[in-house]
Amino acid sequence: MDYKELTYLGLSEKEAKVYLASLELGSSTVQKISQKAKVNRATTYVVIEALINKGMMSQYTEGKKQYFVAESPEKLSLLFREQAMEIQRKHEYLDKILPQLRGLNSDKKDGPVVRYFEGKEGMRAIAEEIFVNDNKGKIRMIYSYDLLVDMFGEDEIKEMRKKRQSKQIKAEIITNDEQNRLETDASVYRVSTDKNKITSDVAIFGDRVRIISQKGKQSGLVIENKEIANTLKTLFDLAVKGLQKKEG
Incomplete structure (x- = not known):
């Protein structure tokens, strides 16, 4: 699968590459994910942390090694639905406070x-x-x-x-x-x-x-x-x- 397909979901190029690499490898170390994604190791750590924060990857420790796992595509569908609902809630709240914000708009003059x-x-x-x-x-x-x-x-x-x-x-x-x-x-x-x-x-x-x-x-x-x-x-x-x- 072309990583560019995932960029349409709002992922950066490196996030898409790392997620797909992790999905293909299964439970794996950062070194293997880095090699598979063709992203340098230091950057891969940063990208994995961002994906974990987005709920797209998880991590666990076994012995002295740290492993990372991509969440299933099915869980991604649920994740994006939740994000869409959160955006809708924010949009509704913005609609609620918009009149107050307009009242504070100092740029609004008598003219158009x-x-x-x-x-x-x-x-x-x-x-x-x-x-x-x-x-x-x-x-x-x-x-x-x-x-x-x-x-x-x-x-x-x-x-x-x-x-x-x-x-x-x-x-x-x-x-x-x-x-x-x-x-x-x-x-x-x-x-x-x-x-x-x-x-x-x-x-x-x-x-x-x-x-x-x-x-x-x-x-x-x-x-x-x-x-x-x-x-x-x-x-x-x-x-x-x-x-x-x-x-x-």
Whole structure:
């Protein structure tokens, strides 16, 4: 097995090499693990200690020798589930104290607060903005569903939709959806790409506006300002009224 497969689980290159070497050798000394992993002995000691702290290896002494054992892959699955649950608990606690932290934000002036994001992880973070604690109302969204699928994939989109529904956040969407693939509980207004091409993802919620470029470089921003958000809500609602009249 290629050690790089384990780096996707958050292990460093040396941690992955040492764990796999130990798994193949079974109960073994640090010298043999070091040779098998092709990592120098001193570094192997440090890496093993890190893996023990992560619950991925254990140690015991027999006679005067110290032996190290890799935990079974099955136990790793349980370990990562526990870590995921711990992350979820921390995320929920952060949601709880976020309003207090915002109140302490000395950088927040009377003018708009603008935050910029880049890359795939940045796009995930910016997409999560709709779940902020003070978003108790409706979210208004404009995007190309076809481009949204290209960016996140349908499975991830469904997970975000489920999370929105669990928080009882209603939504209205104006979208390009040429293949009619969007399945949602939200009110949807489909517009043709021929006359109304959409290449950005815009969401208006609470006192925030989220804008993500759906073409080219993955980048986006969040504008936090009540007046800007309210003005864009008004423009969105006017657009929806126009689309409703057209449909009627």
